[in-house]
Amino acid sequence: MNEVKSLARCRDQDLAGAASGAGARALLASITTKEPRFEGRVVVRTSRTRRVLVGAVAVGGLAAAAVIGPALLGGGGTATSYANSAMDIRLQGDYYVAVIKDPLADFAKFTEGFKAVGLNVRLEPAPSSPTQVGRIIRVKAGPGGGVGDHPNDDRRIGSGTTPAGCELEQAGCAMTVMVRRDYAGNGVVELGRPARPGEKYRNARPATVKGEMLEGYRADEKTVGEVVAEAHRRGLKAVFEVITPAPDHNGWNVDPDKQSAQVEDDWIVWEARSEKAGVLRLQVTEDRLPKNPIYGGPKPAQFTS
Helix, strand or coil: CHHHHCCCCCCHHHHCCCCCCCCCCCCCCCCCCCCCCCCCCCCCCCCCCCCCCCCCCCCHHHHHCCCEEEEECCCCCCEEEEECCCEEEEEECCEEEEEECCCCCCHHHHHHHHHHCCCCEEEEEEEECHHHCCCEEEEECCCCCCECCCCECCECEEEEEECCCCCCCCCCCEEEEEEECCCCCCEEEEEEEECCCCCCCCCCCECCCCCCCCCCCCCCCCEHHHHHHHHHHCCCEEEEEEEEECCCCCCEEECHHHCCCCCCCCCEEEEEEEEECCEEEEEEECCCCCCCCCCCCCCCHHHCC
C-alpha cells in the first residue's frame, strides 16, 4: 500500500471545473472551493464507445491540404468553407461540418476556422480516455445553443465521424464537429482527443466500462484493498480521491483539506475512474455508507458494462 498511498493526494487545480452530483451522470469529479458544497442530481447522455485515434487523421485529399483562405460567396459575403492544417470546414446544407485533421493541433487553429465562416465557436480538443476519443466531452453554449450527438432541427452543435459511422482507428476515418449555420451563441466545445504519454484525461470516465482499464470489474462498494489488488494484477497504479457524501447520501463533493488523509485498505471504493494511462482514481470514504453517494443508489447498468 505504500506505493499507492504516496500517490494519494489530489490537487485542487487538477480537479477544478468539473461538475458533480448523484444520478446517472456522476461522470465528473469536482472541486472548486475550500468548503464542501452539495449539488443536486444531473443526467448525462450516454455515448457510443470510441477507440483511440493515433496521430493525425487523413480523409481523402484533405490530408495534403495546407492553409487555404476563406471561400466567399461571389465577391463578398460570408465564407462557406475554410481549411488549415488542423481542420477543414464546409457548409453542408444547414450545418457547417468541421473535419478534424489533426486533433493534437493548437486550439487557435480550430477557432480560426469557425471564425472564418462567421461562427463564434471555440473548439478545444481535450485529452480523453480511449472510449471518449472523438466524442464531445462538454459544451458551454450561449444563447441559441443546444447539444446533441447528431444535429437536427433542435440540436445546434454535435459530433460525429466521416465517413458516417466509421471507427476512428480505421484509415480515412476522422472526427467531425457540426454546427448549425444560424448558430448565434458563444460556444466552447471540448472534443475528446488521444492523450499524450503521461497526460491526465479531461473527462472522468468510469474505468470499469468496456474499453477502459478495469473493464469487466465491479469496483463499487468493494474495499480499497480489494480494488488495489485488482489494479496491481492488471499492472495499474491508483490514486485516491476522498469524497464527502451529502447528508442523505444523494450527492457528494470533494474537500481539498481531506485529500491528505491516510487511506487504509478497509476504506470503501464508490467508483473507479480513468485518471490517465495506467492510473486509476478511486473515489473513497472511510466508512461504508447505506448507498452509493456517487449515484444516489446502485450504480446504473450503463456504467457497469
